[in-house]
Amino acid sequence: xxxxxxxxxxxxxxxxxxxxxxxxxxxxxxxxxxxxxxxxxxxxxxxxxxxxxxxxxxxxxxxxxxxxxxxxxxxxxxxxxxxxx
Numbered sequence: 144x145x146x147x148x149x150x151x152x153x154x155x156x157x158x159x160x161x162x163x164x165x166x167x168x169x170x171x172x173x174x175x176x177x178x179x180x181x182x183x184x185x186x187x188x189x190x191x192x193x194x195x196x197x198x199x200x201x202x203x204x205x206x207x208x209x210x211x212x213x214x215x216x217x218x219x220x221x222x223x224x225x226x227x228x
Contacts, residue, residue, distance in 0.1 A: 152203055160202040163187075163194040 152160070162179055165171040166187070171179075177187035193201035 151207070156202050156204070159190055160194065160199060163191050163202065166191050167195060 159180060162171065162176045166173055166176045173187050173191065174184055176191075177184045180187070182190075190202065195201075
């Protein structure tokens with residue numbers, strides 16, 4: 144499927160992916176990569192591990208595409224708009 148090959152990622156996530164791949168290749172050390180991204184060494188290890196395990200998709204935030212827990216019900220939203228009009 145063509146849709147499975149496409150990842151929706153922000154600029155920040157793409158930068159993390161690029162640097163994580165450099166760590167995996169061995170051209171950059173984890174400590175240097177963490178400093179470049181202003182992250183802790185531990186966080187960089189977690190990111191590199193996820194990229195190794197899941198590939199490019201591992202860099203995308205887990206909550207992306209999910210509905211907010213704080214979202215108001217649709218009926219309430221429609222009622223407020225109706226009262227406003």
